[in-house]
Amino acid sequence: MSQLTISQRGQQMPASPIRKLVPYAEAAKKKGVTVYHLNIGQPDIETPKAVLDAVRHAEFKVLEYSHSAGNESYRKKLVEYYSKVGINVNHTQILVTTGGSEAILFGFMACLDPGDEVIIPEPFYANYNGFAVEAGVKVVPIVSHIENGFALPPISAFEQAITPRTKGIVICNPNNPTGYLYSREEMETLKSIIQKHNLYLFSDEAYREFCYQGEHFSAMQLTGVEDNVVLMDTISKRYSACGARIGAFVTRNQQLLDATMKFAQARLSPPGLAQIAGEAAVDLPDDYFDETKAMYLERRNALVSRLNAIPGVFCPNPGGAFYAMAQLPIDDSDKFCQWLLESFEYNKQTVMLAPATGFYGTPGSGRQEVRLAYVLNTEAIHKAMDCLEKALEVYPGRIK
Amino acid sequence: MSQLTISQRGQQMPASPIRKLVPYAEAAKKKGVTVYHLNIGQPDIETPKAVLDAVRHAEFKVLEYSHSAGNESYRKKLVEYYSKVGINVNHTQILVTTGGSEAILFGFMACLDPGDEVIIPEPFYANYNGFAVEAGVKVVPIVSHIENGFALPPISAFEQAITPRTKGIVICNPNNPTGYLYSREEMETLKSIIQKHNLYLFSDEAYREFCYQGEHFSAMQLTGVEDNVVLMDTISKRYSACGARIGAFVTRNQQLLDATMKFAQARLSPPGLAQIAGEAAVDLPDDYFDETKAMYLERRNALVSRLNAIPGVFCPNPGGAFYAMAQLPIDDSDKFCQWLLESFEYNKQTVMLAPATGFYGTPGSGRQEVRLAYVLNTEAIHKAMDCLEKALEVYPGRIK
Incomplete structure (x- = not known):
């Protein structure tokens, strides 16, 4: 008699590496902490x-x-x-x-x-x-x-x-x-x-x-x-x-x-x-993208310059999309991203990032990297970077 | 060196058995023939x-x-x-x-x-x-x-x-x-x-x-x-x-x-x-379905009684949905459905049906059956049945 089972495919199917931190973000918000979401590629820009x-x-x-x-x-x-x-x-x-x-x-x-x-x-x-x-x-x-x-x-x-x-x-x-x-x-x-x-x-x-x-x-x-x-x-x-x-x-x-x-x-x-x-x-005016692109460019510049100004952080300047990958002086990006939500706050604020481990196929890779989506306005990005800067000063798993 | 090939899965993937007759329907329409579409489950009923x-x-x-x-x-x-x-x-x-x-x-x-x-x-x-x-x-x-x-x-x-x-x-x-x-x-x-x-x-x-x-x-x-x-x-x-x-x-x-x-x-x-x-x-009034159901029921009754009145045709009375399967005195439902579009007309009209072969997993089954979707109004159904009745009188592949 066969068993009522989940398929192997269903078992192998990866859970979303980005969404696994959501419960921690929700808990932080319940405590009254503002969470800057740089973790997902959901732009704040209005649909035309x-x-x-x-x-x-x-x-x-x-x-x-x-x-x-x-x-x-x-x-x-x-x-x-x-x-x-x-x-x-x-x-x-x-x-x-x-x-x-x-x-x-x-x-x-x-x-x-x-x-x-x-x-x-x-x-x-x-x-x-x-x-x-x-x-x-x-x-x-x-x-x-x-x-x-x-x-x-x-x-x-x-x-x-x-x-x-x-x-x-x-x-x-x-x-x-x-x-x-x-x-x-x-x-x-x-x-x-x-x-x-x-x-x-x-x-x-x-x-x-x-x-x-x-x-x-x-x-x-x-x-x-x-x-x-x-x-x-x-x-x-x-x-x-x-x-x-x-x-x-x-x-x-x-x-x-x-x-x-x-x-x-x-x-x-x-x-x-x-x-x-x-x-x-398709019929939007040709200059539609100029405005959007200018907005993302301003955000990128703000994000990348702030990141590279933090001691021990390296972020190559991305040429496109609205993501940046940064190397951080941390032991483990999964732990760090969870810690940011669970154990850290600065002026009742924190930042949500995507651990890079989920983006690598090679096990163990990406443990010192995070992905940041610059889908928030420049002011919010600066506040998020204030949080990250302070967080890296006190994170117990800091290395180097 | 590997070859640039379609996957076996892509090759095995069945083409839509219903849509393969579409070119014949289009050709019939170009000749000025009205085609009654009883072939697909696209209701004519207005979206609320x-x-x-x-x-x-x-x-x-x-x-x-x-x-x-x-x-x-x-x-x-x-x-x-x-x-x-x-x-x-x-x-x-x-x-x-x-x-x-x-x-x-x-x-x-x-x-x-x-x-x-x-x-x-x-x-x-x-x-x-x-x-x-x-x-x-x-x-x-x-x-x-x-x-x-x-x-x-x-x-x-x-x-x-x-x-x-x-x-x-x-x-x-x-x-x-x-x-x-x-x-x-x-x-x-x-x-x-x-x-x-x-x-x-x-x-x-x-x-x-x-x-x-x-x-x-x-x-x-x-x-x-x-x-x-x-x-x-x-x-x-x-x-x-x-x-x-x-x-x-x-x-x-x-x-x-x-x-x-x-x-x-x-x-x-x-x-x-x-x-x-x-x-x-979900918030539609509870009587929404009464009206729709009454309409389908009227259509079903018209369709099934007309079908069973045609010599050699048998159509069990369906208890639900908006489909009926009918057994016809024909050699091959694929040929017949194509012939209806390609070689038949009655008062510049014909009917499009779905050959039942596409609904059977056992090869060769369904060759004397067609599916009819009663998604048109009763008047159109009667006209479609007029066409089918005449068609079965002259179809060269008629059996019995």
């Missing part, structure tokens, strides 16, 4: 009114299933959007997904079988682990280093990691959690690797618009590897619309589009109301 | 205005991620809803999902490993196949018969299908595609099987409100098997809000809730705008 108004004023009688690939009108709008950022695709090469999350899952499902491997420079977005477990895929991390700002690991590191089961490489550009913006040269390096070894390149470009030095060079702009490249995209961060759950799976590989469409059909359609929002977002 | 208005008038500045389990306020509302239909759960036993689709996928992912088996009475909702392929799960069909209206197969059929890899049974009640409403006795039979063999019972109750004879008895109302039962639910059909993509995964099994929550966290949150709609829907 025009985007929400499009939903408010949409005229329809029946909220019907959309096309499984997303409304054609939205996909055609997305062609305009991609054209503006230098990516030439047609609307049949776009599948609208339920957030970037589903684009990642679809990519893993359609390209990789259980036991197949993807190489991901670490630290990396923790939920890649979750989707890999769902698809039975093995994540093979290769190390990027804080010393050079988490630049792309050398070709030799990829070559050493490649096995007969390797089917692809995943990058996030600009990167969550490091904020690193891959240069055109690094993208060309990736091209040479995927060409040589016939690999997929899964490129998560959720933060494309938020680049502070240098232009964004998309994986979709690489030539000669059109069948290899899969773009995994989302409107979540771009328009501060995380709750919409609208993303896109984009590739020029027709065979892969055909296969992925079957996964899209199984779940019928992406969210309908939010597709209206996404479509309206 | 109060539900859409809730979204239109929602006040917020940032469309944030919701809780991964769904907004607590919505889950608490759902507790009220479930209480009204005789299901006692608390809000921590509900995970809001992206449509019923995601609830099914979560159930398979968290309970079953690749190679594990689920038993499903056939004909069944075709997309169970898709989610099974995604999760690497083997679907083991057992036959239900049109002669007795697709009642639950006997215990012996289940017993014969059970192997050491069997982990669960999937039912849809009332059923898509058959419209069959399982009786309380049949539900108790299922209980005895899952108890004896320690199996999960995945109960898809998307059409709960649409029962035309007899009360709906939910799997969640079975006692003594609280840990075994997983309810997979959706607002799609209930409130004619298919495009919202809001469903629910409901169980009293705490261990399973904990595991499933990790899958929910990986994809961050269910759609935010549509959760507002779902929450408002």
